[in-house]
Amino acid sequence: MRIIASHPFIVVKRTIDWNQQHYLEQEHHLYLYEDRIISPTEKFLLDEVWDMSFRASNSDIGFLYLHTNRGLFSFQVKSEPSQFINLYKELKQ
16 A cells, blocks of 8 residues: 655654753654554554644644544644645545
């Protein structure tokens, strides 16, 4: 099975060390295949995904939303995922 598209997202972890707060950003990828979307922790069959949307915010981070039959999953993204969303919508047709 081949990857049709991928899009990076970040996970921000907060740690406290010696009474100082630190933020660690980890970059991961969402992968779009012909029949599924895979993240490092979840697998979504395309039949389970009802819609995909993006919401920009005032900062440099936006949110990519996967609307599924298991609920809403959000991913923090630094770049607009319009190409990823368009490829997903083409597959769903």
